[in-house]
Amino acid sequence: MARHVIRFLRQGRIVEQAGFHPRTTLLDYLRLEERSVGTKEGCAEGDCGACTVALGRVKHGSLVYEPVNACIALLGQVDGAEILTVEDLAQGGRLHPVQEAMVQHHGSQCGFCTPGIVMSLFTLYEQAPRPVTREAVNDALAGNLCRCTGYRPIADAALTACAGEPTPASSTRRAHAAALLHELQASRDDDIVVGDDGTFFAAPASVPSLAQLYRQHPDATLVSGATDVGLWITKGLAELRKIIWLGRVSGLDGIQDRGDHILVGAGASLAAARPYLAAIDPDLDELMRRFGSAQVRAAGTVGGNIANGSPIGDLAPALIALGATLHLQRGSQTRTLPLEEFFIAYRRQDRQEGEFVSCLAVPKLAEHEHLRCFKVTKRFDEDISAVMGAFKLTLSGRRIVAARLAYGGMAGVPKRARGAEEALAGASLDEPASWEPALAAIGREFQPLTDQRASAAYRALVARNILFKALTEIGSGDTRGTRIVGQRERVHAAE
Ligand SMILES: Cc1cc2nc3c(=O)[nH]c(=O)nc-3n(C[C@H](O)[C@H](O)[C@H](O)COP(=O)(O)OP(=O)(O)OC[C@H]3O[C@@H](n4cnc5c(N)ncnc54)[C@H](O)[C@@H]3O)c2cc1C
Ligand code: FES
């Protein structure tokens, strides 16, 4: 059965929307239609966080609030969710504890960033396990730019607000919202089509519906989290008349632990995938911590990061190094291929008309296998890689018997350094001279570009150096001499 409206929860009541253009953003809906102008537009590309709102959804039986950049989210994506904006937090004339603490700590000057910051802190307040640390606050604010207050008072406000458990008022509001969201879930199995054959926002509810719809409309744009596609709209002014949103496809966001590998559904959010990847290796946890921001990780998906074919996407090198397999589906036909073979040339992937990414099988590390992952950026937070390197070594004693080395930012596609891999086979962890042929091979295998992020010479040097660093760390079993942040010894100590 198909329905022709989207339904969401807003200010305590269920709202139905039909007749919107598929490319309508959530921010435009809030500001231009609803006139909830507390939510601001700064960059319109997901970077500044001024537009942050909270989306509440029932996940695994309980209500979860996540921060989202409304500027690059599509209105249709809020089907089944509660939208909370800065206007909604105060209750009975009392500010929300997060707002109260921002006032007490002088966390706002010009105030333009403040609604977004308050909404990010609201999701921290609602969701974060206690005690909330300053590190958790910093991570929660990585996607919120404040140009004039400075972060110390804002972080202090966050720590004050999150010092205790959420208040009874918060629990009451949550319970009311959860009941209404459960009501919305009753129509979870309906396919959604808003529009007509030429212009539509569609949200199939099952894999067969998706497969059928995409075969009928191979010219449609697939949208998962819209953290890439949203920018085509706001910055590229793309028309996008046919959109198929994957966020309601049952099972597409599943993640399963299959013993020696994990199976990650294409629609799994980056935030949901993070603990599974972190369990494989602490470097993957650090990689995911630095992937965009909390807002980007809540909306963006694993499938979107792979399918976009970006040469500087962060997951592809890491998953290629691990030996991941990509699963694709077209109609009822499915096929698999090693992830590296998916990337044919710059922005050209091995994906046929009407075919979509369904999931990825990601092997865990076996005994004697070691991983290191380095994301090199200009800024620590919320930045795209200049170079990303991921290296898996298989050891026999102190000797390297096999290596999988993958780079992003070094070519038009995420790419394995096959010459260096061959050169490392047989090298000893105790003889740095035996690493030299591999390090030299990196220089021959790649001809990186010069762009705003880095020069070709810088990229070539960094690519060589991070492989050297990985070998040094694996050889010594220590990262205290090689890292300022993300030391693995500290990560293990915290466990
Ligand atoms: C502020 C900001 C920071 C970012 N930081 C990072 C970063 O640190 N590292 C990084 O790698 N990326 C980063 N990105 C890019 C982006 O967030 C990621 O690539 C994200 O994983 C994309 O996922 P998505 O679900 O939002 O994709 P979408 O935007 O929904 O889709 C991306 C592309 O994939 C296609 N697609 C989506 N799902 C499927 C599917 N199942 N099958 C076939 N095609 C599909 C879409 O048609 C589109 O072409 C950032 C983006 C922003 C806005
Ligand atoms: S307006 Fe800057 S992140 Fe949305």
Ligand code: FES
């Ligand atoms: S208070 Fe001015 S940008 Fe934050």
